[in-house]
Amino acid sequence: MKGIQLWFARNNGALFALFLFVAMFAIYVIKNGVGLRIGLVTAVANKGVLLALVAMAQTFPILTSGLDLSVGSIFVLTNCIASIILSGPPWMVAAGTIAVLLSGLVCGAINGALVVYGRLQPIIATLATGAVYNGLALTIRPVPGGSVQPTFAAALTTQIFGAVPTTLVILLLVVLVVWVPFRLSLTGLGCYAIGSSESAAYMTGISVRRSRLAAYVFAGLLAATGGLLLTTMTLSGDASATSGGIYTLSSIAAVVIGGTSLMGGVGGAVGSIFGAFVLREVSDLLFVFDIQPLVQPFIQGLILLGAVSLGAIRVLRAHNRLEFLGVGR
Amino acid sequence: MTRALGLLDRPVVIAFGFIAILLILGGIYNKQFLSGFYLLQQLRVASFLGIIASGAMVVILLGHIDLSIPWVVTLGGLAATAVAGWLGPSWTALGVPIAVASGALVGLANGLGVAFLRIPSMVFTLGMNAVVQGMVIMYTGGNAPPDQATPILQWLAVRETFYVPHAVVVWALVGVLVIVALKRTPFGRYVYAAGNSERVTYLSGISTRIILIVAFVTSGTCSAFAGAMLAGYAGKAYQAMGDPYLLPAIAAVVLGGTSILGGRGNYLGTVAGVILITVLDSILSVMQISDAARQITYGAMIVVMMLVYGRDRRSEG
Numbered sequence: 289m290k291g292i293q294l295w296f297a298r299n300n301g302a303l304f305a306l307f308l309f310v311a312m313f314a315i316y317v318i319k320n321g322v323g324l325r326i327g328l329v330t331a332v333a334n335k336g337v338l339l340a341l342v343a344m345a346q347t348f349p350i351l352t353s354g355l356d357l358s359v360g361s362i363f364v365l366t367n368c369i370a371s372i373i374l375s376g377p378p379w380m381v382a383a384g385t386i387a388v389l390l391s392g393l394v395c396g397a398i399n400g401a402l403v404v405y406g407r408l409q410p411i412i413a414t415l416a417t418g419a420v421y422n423g424l425a426l427t428i429r430p431v432p433g434g435s436v437q438p439t440f441a442a443a444l445t446t447q448i449f450g451a452v453p454t455t456l457v458i459l460l461l462v463v464l465v466v467w468v469p470f471r472l473s474l475t476g477l478g479c480y481a482i483g484s485s486e487s488a489a490y491m492t493g494i495s496v497r498r499s500r501l502a503a504y505v506f507a508g509l510l511a512a513t514g515g516l517l518l519t520t521m522t523l524s525g526d527a528s529a530t531s532g533g534i535y536t537l538s539s540i541a542a543v544v545i546g547g548t549s550l551m552g553g554v555g556g557a558v559g560s561i562f563g564a565f566v567l568r569e570v571s572d573l574l575f576v577f578d579i580q581p582l583v584q585p586f587i588q589g590l591i592l593l594g595a596v597s598l599g600a601i602r603v604l605r606a607h608n609r610l611e612f613l614g615v616g617r
Numbered sequence: 618m619t620r621a622l623g624l625l626d627r628p629v630v631i632a633f634g635f636i637a638i639l640l641i642l643g644g645i646y647n648k649q650f651l652s653g654f655y656l657l658q659q660l661r662v663a664s665f666l667g668i669i670a671s672g673a674m675v676v677i678l679l680g681h682i683d684l685s686i687p688w689v690v691t692l693g694g695l696a697a698t699a700v701a702g703w704l705g706p707s708w709t710a711l712g713v714p715i716a717v718a719s720g721a722l723v724g725l726a727n728g729l730g731v732a733f734l735r736i737p738s739m740v741f742t743l744g745m746n747a748v749v750q751g752m753v754i755m756y757t758g759g760n761a762p763p764d765q766a767t768p769i770l771q772w773l774a775v776r777e778t779f780y781v782p783h784a785v786v787v788w789a790l791v792g793v794l795v796i797v798a799l800k801r802t803p804f805g806r807y808v809y810a811a812g813n814s815e816r817v818t819y820l821s822g823i824s825t826r827i828i829l830i831v832a833f834v835t836s837g838t839c840s841a842f843a844g845a846m847l848a849g850y851a852g853k854a855y856q857a858m859g860d861p862y863l864l865p866a867i868a869a870v871v872l873g874g875t876s877i878l879g880g881r882g883n884y885l886g887t888v889a890g891v892i893l894i895t896v897l898d899s900i901l902s903v904m905q906i907s908d909a910a911r912q913i914t915y916g917a918m919i920v921v922m923m924l925v926y927g928r929d930r931r932s933e934g
Contacts, residue, residue: 409878415868550739593747
C-alpha cells in the first residue's frame with residue numbers, strides 16, 4: 289500500500305499529463321466524428337512522436353538540473369544527415385541509420401564534455417554548440433531536399449500489422465531499451481542525485497562526471513532518433529534554424545508539463561512523452577472546434593502558459609516562503 | 618582609480634581585447650574596418666542589441682532569464698507604428714510611449730508570475746512569449762495596421778547629428794540609467810544580493826518580490842523600446858522581427874562576464890559583449906562567409922571565450 293502511494297506521489301506529474309492527453313484525445317475523436325480509425329491514430333502518433341523524442345532527450349539534462357538548448361539543432365542536423373545517407377540498398381540504409389544515431393551521440397558527447405570538463409554553464413555551452421550544429425546542418429543542406437529509401441520510410445510511418453502505428457512502437461522501444469535501463473542503472477540514479485544535490489551526490493561516491501556526461505550523450509542520441517524519424521516523414525532534410533529553435537523551446541515546455549522539475553532530481557522521460565502529446569493535441573482541438581485561424585496562436589499560447597504554470601507552480605505545495613527561495617549559497 | 622579598476626574586471630578586459638583583435642584582423646583584410654565611419658556604423662547597429670541586452674542583463678543578474686524577448690520586441694515595433702493607424706496620424710508621437718508601456722505590461726505579467734506564483738522564469742516567460750505572439754497575430758494578422766516607421770522612429774534610429782547616430786546616444790542614455798540603477802541605488806544592491814542568494818536577501822528584510830518584478834518590467838521595457846527603434850531602423854515593423862535577438866542578447870550578457878547563475882557581472886561587460894557580437898557578425902558578413910560558416914564561427918567563438926574566462930569556479934562537491 290505504501291509502495292503504491294509512493295509510486296503515485298512520484299509520478300503524479302506524468303499521470304496528470306497522461307490524463308490531460310487522454311481527455312484531449314477523447315474530445316478530439318468524439319468531436320471529429322470519424323471514429324477511432326487507425327489512420328487518425330497514426331496521424332496523431334506521428335505528429336506527437338517527434339516532439340516526444342526531443343522532449344525525452346531534453347529530460348536527461350534537466351534531471352541533472354542542467355539544460356540542453358541544442359536538442360533542436362541536433363534534431364535538425366541529424367535530419368539533414370539522414371536525408372543524404374538513408375538511400376540505396378538495405379545494408380546501406382541500416383548503416384546510415386546507425387551513422388545518424390552515432391552523429392547525434394557525438395554531438396551530445398561534445399555538449400557533455402564542455403559542461404563536465406570545460407566546466408561551462410549548460411545553458412551557455414549548448415547555446416553555442418546549438419549554433420554550431422545549425423551551421424553544420426546548413427552546410428550539409430543549404431536548401432531543403434534529399435531523398436530517403438521509400439520502403440524504409442513507408443515502413444516507419446505507417447502501421448505494424450495494420451494495427452499499431454510504427455512510430456509508437458519505436459517510442460515504446462526507446463523507452464524500454466534506453467530509458468528504463470538508464471533509470472535503473474547507477475549512472476541514471478546518479479543523474480537524479482545530482483539534480484537533488486550535487487554535493488551530496490559527490491559525497492555519496494556517485495561519479496558525478498560520468499552521470500552528467502551520460503545525460504548529455506543520451507540527449508544527443510534521442511534527439512538524433514527524432515531527426516531520423518522526421519526524415520522518414522518528410523522524406524527530405526531541412527536546415528531551418530527556426531524549426532530547431534521551436535523544437536528546443538517546446539521540448540522544455542513538454543518536459544515541464546510532464547512533471548519533471550526544472551530544478552532537477554524529480555520526474556522522468558515517460559512524463560515528457562505525455563507532455564509532448566498534450567502540446568501537440570492542442571492544435572488538433574483548436575481545429576475541430578473551428579477556432580478562427582488568427583485566434584488560434586493566442587489560445588495556443590494561453591494553453592501553453594497555463595499548462596507549464598500548472599506543471600511548475602510551487603506556491604501551492606510550499607509550507608512557507610523560505611521553501612521556494614532556494615538554498616543559500 | 619580603484620573604482621575604475623573595479624569596473625574593468627577580467628572578463629571585461631578580455632572581451633574588449635577580443636574586440637580589438639577582431640578589428641585588427643578585419644583591418645588586415647580590409648582597411649575600412651578600422652575607419653571611424655565603420656566603427657560608428659557598428660555602434661549604431663549594436664545599439665538595438667545593446668538596449669535589449671541591458672534589460673536581459675538585469676534579469677540574468679537575478680539568476681533568472683527572460684525568454685519573452687522576441688515577441689516583446691515585435692510587439693514594441695508593431696505598437697509604435699500602428700498607433701498612427703489606430704489613433705490618427707496626429708498621434709504618432711505617442712508611438713514610443715505606447716510601445717514602451719506595452720512592453721512594461723508584459724514585463725509586469727512576467728514579474729508577477731515569477732515572483733508570486735513562483736513559476737521558474739524559463740517556462741513562464743516562454744509561455745508569455747507564446748501568448749504575446751498570439752495577441753500580436755490576432756490583432757495584426759487580419760487587418761494589416763500601418764507598419765511604416767513614423768518620422769520620430771526614423772529620427773531616433775537612423776538620423777545622426779555631427780556624425781553621431783542618435784541610436785548610439787539613446788543606447789548610451791539607457792546604459793547610464795542601468796549603471797546608475799545597478800551601482801548607485803539600493804535597487805542595484807538588492808539585485809546583486811538576490812542574485813547571490815534570494816533566500817538570504819529575503820531574510821535580511823528586503824522584499825525580493827518587488828526586485829524581481831522591477832527587473833522583469835525593465836527587461837520588457839527595454840525590449841519593446843528596442844523594437845520601436847528597430848522598426849525605425851528597418852523602415853517598418855513586421856511579424857517575428859524580434860526572433861533573431863534572443864540568443865545574441867543572452868550571449869552578449871554572458872560573454873561580458875555576467876554569471877548566468879546571477880549575482881555577478883557589470884554593465885561594461887555587457888557593452889563589450891554586444892559590440893563583440895556585432896563586430897564579429899559584421900566582419901563575417903563583409904568577408905562574404907556563408908551563413909552556415911557564420912553560425913559555426915559564432916558558436917565556436919562563444920565556446921572559446923567562455924572556456925577562457927567563463928568557467929564555473931564552483932567545481933563538484
